[in-house]
Amino acid sequence: MEKIALLTDSACDIDCETIKKYNISILPFRIIYKNREYIDKIEITPKEVYDNMNIEISKSSLPSIEDMEKVFDKLEKENYTHVIAVAISSGLSGTYNALKMVSQRHKKLVTYIYDSKSTSLGEGIILKECGNLIEQGRSFNEIVDDIPKIKSKMHFLFVFGTLEYARKGGRIGKISGTIGEVLDIKPIVYFDDNQGVCFTYDKVRGRKKSLSKMIDIGRQFLSKSPCDVYIVHGNAQEDAENVYNRISKLPNVENTYMIGQISPIVGVYSGPGTVGICYKEQNYSH
Template sequence: MDQVKVICDSAADLPKELREELGISLVSIPCHIEGTTYYDGVDFFADQFYVKLAESKEIPFTSQPAPMDYVNAYQKAIDEGAKKILLVSLSSGLSGSYQTAVLASTMMENPDVEIEVFDTRSASLGSGLQVIAAAHAAKAGKSLEEIKGLLESNREHTSIFFLVDTLEYLQKGGRIGKASAVVGSLLNIKPILSVNQEGVVFAVDKVRGKNKAFERLFGLIKEQTQAGAVSIGVMHARNPEEADKWVRRIEQEFEVKELIVTEIGPVIGTHAGPGTVAISVAPYIEI
C-alpha cells in the first residue's frame, strides 16, 4: 500500500523540525505588512513577525494561498512518488484556504492519484495536533480512508482556548469594537477565546484579571477533556514564561502522552497579538 503524503498550511504553527521529522509538507499562508508580502514558515517566522508587528503603522493582514500554491504542493508530492495525498487545513470558518485547497485538488489531472482535503475546524496547534496524528497514522501505513476516519473522530474531541494579553489587536482586526476594547482594558478584562464545532472563533468567557482568567481557562479545559491520555499543544506569542507556567500546570493535571510547545505564527498572531497564550487538547491516538 502506498503511504499517504500529509500536507498542512502554515496556520497549524508546527515547528519546522517536527514537520521535517514527520515528513509533512507545507503550504504557506501569506502575511502582508506595509505593502510587503511575506511567506509564513518559508521566509518569515514568528520572531520576525512580532518585530514587524511592533514597528508597523498599519494593521498586518493575511490572505489565503492561491490555488496554484496548492497545485504546486500536490505536484511536488506526486513527483516524489505519492499516490495518496491528504491536505489537512485551517478551519473553513476562519479562512477560504480549505475551499481553495479543494478547488486545487480538482485541477490535478492525474487519475492515478487520490487527493483529499480535511477541514480541522480549528487553528494553530488545534489544527497542528490533527496534522501530527495524520502523519503518525500515515507512517504506520494507514490508508487514506482510515486516516480521514481517525481525524473525523478526533476532531470532535479537540479543544482550543486562547487567553489574550491585550484587546488592542482584536479591536484592530475588527473582532471587537473600539469602545468595548477601551472599557475592557480599563477593567482589566481578559477574554477567553475558543473555536466552536463550526470552526469559528468566539468568546467563551470574559474574566477580570490574569490569574482568574488562567484558573477559569483550566477549568474549561478539564470540563471538555475526556479521561485518559491526551496530546497537548501550548502556544504563545512572545510569552515563553507564561507558556512554561501552563506546561507545569498541564503536567500536574493531565496524563500527557504528547506535548508540543511552539510560538503562535503570523496567521493567528495578527489577530491575537503579543502576550497571547493558548492551549489545545486532543485525545492521544495510539497507532
C-alpha cells in the first residue's frame, strides 16, 4: 500500500488550509541580515521582510542539508513509502539539486523531485493538485505523470513595484527594458519553462495599466478553459484586492483565491509592491 508524502521549500506560496490538509512538509530557507539570521516563515514573516527593506536588504541561503535529512528521516519513521517534492526553480536556487542528492541516501523512500522552473504559486498550485490526486486514490506513478500536464495549464504572471530588488539580488533574469524604469515602464514578467528564470511577457507604462494588463492577458486563458485564479502580493494588499475583485467577475473564472503575502524568500528579490496572478486552466486529462 502506497503512502505518499508531499514536500516543498519555503519559497512555495499556497494557503495554510492546503498545507494542513495534505500534511505538506516545508523546508525553510534562511533570511540573512548583517547581525542575525532567520528561519524563513518560522522566525520572520513576509511583512517584516518588506518593512525592513528600507533599512537593510537581506540575503538568503537554501534549506540546509541537515534540514533535508531530518525531513526524510521523519517521513521514513511515519511509514511513508513515496515522496513527491516540488522545488523552487533550479534557475534560481540549488535546492532542487541538493534535494536530489539527499533523497538518494534514503533508499526506503521512492522519491520524485520536480523542478518547478518557477516559485511562489508556481510551486504551491502543483502541490495542491497533487494533494487532490492523492485524496482521489491515484497512484504515485499516475500523479508523477500528471505533474507536467498540471504545469502546462498554469500561467503565472507578475509585476514588480520596482526592479531595484531583483537587480540587487542578481535575479533579474531576462527581463528586458530595465532602463525604462525611468519612464515608468512596467514589465509583465513570467517564468520561462526551460531555464526557470524571469522573462518579459509584455511592457506597459504605469502601475495601474500593468495590473490591468495582467487581467487582460488572463482573458486569453479564460477563453480556452474555465480557470481557477490565484493572487499573491508583496505588501500590496490594496492593489491585490482590487485585482481579486475585478478577476472574480470575469466569465469562466471558477474560483478566485487570495493567497496573501509572497513568501519572505521570494520577497527578498521581488520587493514590495509585487502582485502576482496565476491562471490555472481546469481542462487537462488524467
